[in-house]
Amino acid sequence: MDEVGYLPFEQDAANLFFQLVSSRYEHASLVLTSNLPFSNWGGVFGDQAVAAAMIDRIVHHADVLTLKGASYRLRGRGIDSLPSIRTTTADNES
Numbered sequence: 001m002d003e004v005g006y007l008p009f010e011q012d013a014a015n016l017f018f019q020l021v022s023s024r025y026e027h028a029s030l031v032l033t034s035n036l037p038f039s040n041w042g043g044v045f046g047d048q049a050v051a052a053a054m055i056d057r058i059v060h061h062a063d064v065l066t067l068k069g070a071s072y073r074l075r076g077r078g079i080d081s082l083p084s085i086r087t088t089t090a091d092n093e094s
Helices: 011-024 038-045 048-059 088-093
Strands: none
Touching: 011 038, 011 048, 038 048
16 A cells, blocks of 8 residues: 555544454555654544554564655656655744
């Protein structure tokens, strides 16, 4: 599954995703990509407890890879990195 967390999950979708992760746990492989750290998944799934239970299943027996550096998709376009996302605090300070 690609880009987990790109858009927040509605409650029903979050429950279905949890069921999918749970059903595959210790039975089959699962490959996920996300641009968010696990600490932000509570907001994505609307429930910190559900996110924690899901993360627990995902990382058990897992190889977690954190990629840093220039985006592969931007390679050859003359752009080294994407513009940073401004926080609401930074917006309020200007």
